[in-house]
Amino acid sequence: MVSGLVLLAIAIALSLMAADAAPGNLGYETSLYRYTDKPSSAAAAGGRTLTLYIDRDFDAAERERIGLALQQWNHVLNGFVRLHPTLLPSDPAGRTLAQLRRSGAWIVAKVDSRHPAARERTALAMTVGGGRLGSRGGGFVFVIGDRFAMRDLTAVMLHELGHVLGAGHDPHGHLMAPVYDRNNGHCIDRGAVAMVASAQHLPLGQLNWCVGPGLDDGRYTSRR
Numbered sequence: 567m568v569s570g571l572v573l574l575a576i577a578i579a580l581s582l583m584a585a586d587a588a589p590g591n592l593g594y595e596t597s598l599y600r601y602t603d604k605p606s607s608a609a610a611a612g613g614r615t616l617t618l619y620i621d622r623d624f625d626a627a628e629r630e631r632i633g634l635a636l637q638q639w640n641h642v643l644n645g646f647v648r649l650h651p652t653l654l655p656s657d658p659a660g661r662t663l664a665q666l667r668r669s670g671a672w673i674v675a676k677v678d679s680r681h682p683a684a685r686e687r688t689a690l691a692m693t694v695g696g697g698r699l700g701s702r703g704g705g706f707v708f709v710i711g712d713r714f715a716m717r718d719l720t721a722v723m724l725h726e727l728g729h730v731l732g733a734g735h736d737p738h739g740h741l742m743a744p745v746y747d748r749n750n751g752h753c754i755d756r757g758a759v760a761m762v763a764s765a766q767h768l769p770l771g772q773l774n775w776c777v778g779p780g781l782d783d784g785r786y787t788s789r790r
């Protein structure tokens with residue numbers, strides 16, 4: 567079974583996001599979890615690109631952690647959809663933001679607990695907007711920066727990107743469980759991928775997902 571799997575090369579810096587980021591530590595245990603690695607030739611031609619504008623309020627280390635989440639989703643999506651990060655234009659006028667939104671862009675914004683998006687008091691982040699890719703349904707991912715340690719930013723973003731891609735919550739799921747649990751958030755499990763595949767009309771069998779302790783191709787072997 568192991569031959570078909572590769573450890574996601576998380577150490578490889580994501581080109582754009584890591585441009586001014588120092589090499590960093592993930593801060594959580596990933597070595598037990600691996601991603602399937604299916605051939606991507608079929609997807610290479612017709613892939614869609616979804617641009618995410620990253621708030622400049624994220625510092626270099628935070629951008630790197632966001633980049634690691636994007637990198638994992640891109641591996642999972644296997645070329646069918648590509649998440650492309652770019653920095654928000656500096657000091658954008660309100661009109662610029664509105665134009666970005668109208669064009670279907672997604673904006674990853676750093677806010678704090680005073681922001682209206684933080685009204686739900688246990689939320690660590692909030693994704694607003696959505697709709698099908700290609701239907702001009704952009705939106706916001708609000709990261710509530712004062713609610714959690716930045717070492718959890720990759721895991722929080724893995725979950726929120728699931729929402730961006732059309733997944734809802736699954737009370738029995740791992741990554742897409744409604745309540746954040748560090749033990750569930752380390753990678754993109756088959757259940758999360760299945761929800762995205764359904765929302766985006768992608769062939770689940772040609773996508774990748776995470777396998778590891780507690781995960782067995784989406785059939786739970788144990789619960790923690």
Ligand SMILES: [Zn+2]
Nearest residue numbers: 725729735744
């Ligand atoms: Zn959620």
